[in-house]
Amino acid sequence: MSGKPKLTYFNGRGRMESIRWLLAAAGVEFCEEFLETKEQLLKLIKDGLLLFDQVPLVEMDGLKLVQTKAILNYIAGKYNLHGKDLKERARIDMYVDGTMDLMGMFLMYPFSPPEQKEAQLASILEKATTRYLPVYEKALKQHGQKFLVGNCLSWADVQLLEAILMLEEKKSDILSQFPQLQAFKERTSNIPTIKKFLQPGSPRKPPPDDAYVATVLKILS
Template sequence: MEGQGSGDQSMAKLTYFNGRGLGESVRFMLAAAGVPFTESFMTEKEQIEKLRTDGKLTFMQLPLLEIDGLCLVQSRSIVRYLARKHGMDGKTPEEKARVDILTEGGRDFLTYFYPLGFLSDEETLAKIKTKALPRYLPIFGKILSASSSGYLVGDSLTYADMILLEALLNTEEFLPGSLNDFPKLQEFKDKISSLPQIKAFLEGPQRKPKNTPEYVATVKRVLDM
């Protein structure tokens, strides 16, 4: 966390590309926390170079969230900041540790989807189907089967729930029917997706579509990939 945010400090501003990637988990958390935010989309290399020159990108990478007078970078750190600030990181030290563990597991699951559009979709989906789903769906299904609240940890929404929701929505979108043998995961997905603030986000313009060729070309151009 370095530098000072600019402009209206009452409104969060997310700087990223006009697509999912690492920025989507931040959007999910902003929605879950009920934090309104604007977006600035990178389309040219000069834009990110200016952010680097201005000292807003500690490790020279996006996403960047300007909030509370801060410039926050590193997507996982941004998500944890929002979770801590809005009481979505567990209520006890034990719960906080559990939330962190399940978030990291959910992030590992979610990471399998990031190459879609950038690498061969056929190979990426085959890897998800043969490696990610058999590993993560049973684990999270078992955890939710033992939950009396329908949440992964405790009796309220945490950032672990949001990471898992993002992964499950991707699973349904790209590999329909994959959750058929996991009723607890389906129940969880429906429960979290139906929360008013989450539902509004998922049905609104700030929820990004799957990676398009135009999006991929823009990312590669801006980042010199």
């Protein structure tokens, strides 16, 4: 496949959003095909495009990439967002895995029963402020650099900014106790490629609503 990477997923955030973020941060334009019916998904499976019969699917460089972390690893490696050596890569991977754990809770939140959502959101925010954000705050304070690893933008920074903005959608002052992360957010949000992605009309997706949840459930049923 040549030209722009092609992303196939539902028309919403889900597991594809971090992929959109990373491509955008790398300055890579992409096109998207949105799944709207179960028949579309079944056709992808029948045509052998989905190794494990599930999306996201990213077609680039002649590859049909599936599995979110594998896709992100490929993009990070291709666009020099995965550190300069194995030690930096290990540190980046640890930060990324932690952030993915946090964002994974947000991924499931829209699909929770209405009566559980208030308690679930409170739990997510509590874990964010006591388990996850302090780790990044401490790292930035200890080494006094602009980014998490090697003083150079990496996959870990892009993922962290995505998570911060998701948290702020639910609690606007969530960084009030984290001055290092406040400064980090300001710096990374103004990187030209990321700033462009944060503008209206970009491929960035809004928070999932009831219509998105219904579409996903219909297709996967």
